[in-house]
Amino acid sequence: MRAFIRPAVASLAVMILLTGIAYPFAITGIAQVAMPARANGSLIDREGRVIGSALIGQVFTAPGYFHPRPSAAGYDASAAGASNLGPTSAELLASIDDRAEAWRRETGRTEVPQDAVTASASGLDPDISPENARAQLTRVAEARGAPRDEVLRILDAATTRPWLGIFGPAHVNVLEANLALDAAFPGDIE
Structure with a gap:
């Protein structure tokens, strides 16, 4: 033994x-x-102060900022995760309907990008689709009093294209796009 x-x-x-x-x-x-x-951690700092991570989403609610996709975790990294609601869940359908209605009121658009109403699996996704970002373009430009073309230029610069043109979807990092907006159009936008 x-x-x-x-x-x-x-x-x-x-x-x-x-x-x-x-x-x-x-x-x-x-x-x-x-x-x-x-x-x-891909930390982003401004003037020596860490303001976020390019890998973890955070909430933006002011009209002059691009808004991230919904989070089932409330953007709390310690509570990261999905809602665990299945595709037949009435609660999931109701939350998507509520988010879609809020989206339509906020943007004035009838078509709603999927990532504008569905949370990611982690609840901390820092990126949105270019379609989602472009749908928010008018609201952001008007709230900042900025030319729409300039905001579009910033948005295009913040869009990451698929690697080699085929691997992965195009996406926009919300924090980086909003920081670029702040740099181009400083001032109080609340």
Whole structure:
């Protein structure tokens, strides 16, 4: 019996050291050297103050900002996750209907982009579709008193295209687009 226990415990100790300590430290070190900004959370700072992450969505409600997609977690990273409501859920349908109605009132448009009324799986998605962003364009430009063409130019610059033209959807990072708006059109927009 002891002949089996000793190698098993030794193997366990070696695997704990390799997978629990050596591997995480090696990967962290490689990430810090190869892509330090991403390894540290893709934090965005202005004037030495961290204001958000390009990887985690945050809520914007003022009319002069692009609004993110809904969050089932209330943009709370500690509560990240989906609503767990299934496709046949009456509660899910009611929340989508409510969001669609609010969207129509806010934008004056009848067509509603899917990501304007559905939460992402994590509840923290920082991106919206270009269609969603363009649908908000008039509201944002009017609230800022900015030329629509200038806001569109900023929006186009903030749009990430599919890699190699085919991999992944085009998307707009809401925080980065809103920061570009603030830089181009400073002032109180509340």
